[in-house]
Amino acid sequence: MIIFKFIPLFAFILAAFWGLHQSGHFPDKLNDIIFGLRLPSGAEWAPTWGGMITLIGLITLYIEIFKSTRTSSISIVDHTLSTIVFVAFLVSWIVFPWTAGEKGDSTFLLLTIMSFIDVIAGFTITIAAARRDFGLGSN
Secondary structure, eight states: OTHHHHSOHHHHHHHHHHHHHHTTOTTTTTTSBOOOEEOTTSOEEOOBHHHHHHHHHHHHHHHHHHHTTOOSHHHHHHHHHHHHHHHHHHHHHHHOGGGTTTTTOOHHHHHHHHHHHHHHHHHHHHHHHHHHHHTTTOO
16 A cells, blocks of 8 residues: 555556557547436436546545645655656647547546646645745744
């Protein structure tokens, strides 16, 4: 479990997305409906794979922001690796056509933006926490 302390979880999402592309599942099946659920309002909720991956990305973003509240040497490694993962997301989105899907799906772009928010929030929260811990800037 210690591996999850310093390896960004978005790296696993990027690897899973790439692996599912290699196996022929993504991006072609991103708009496929997973299941249907009738809500009490009578409306039908039919989530797609792309929507579920985006939801997983949001949960991952929450966990990553929570991890960034640490002020240890491990957090420096985590932030550095998060930056590398963000660059990998960005380069993949710019270079590889499969990241946009055949119909211009935005799932991968949203994951890229979440990875960017992880990097920015990680550095910002860590700096703010370190300033508080060391009593700097107390005006």
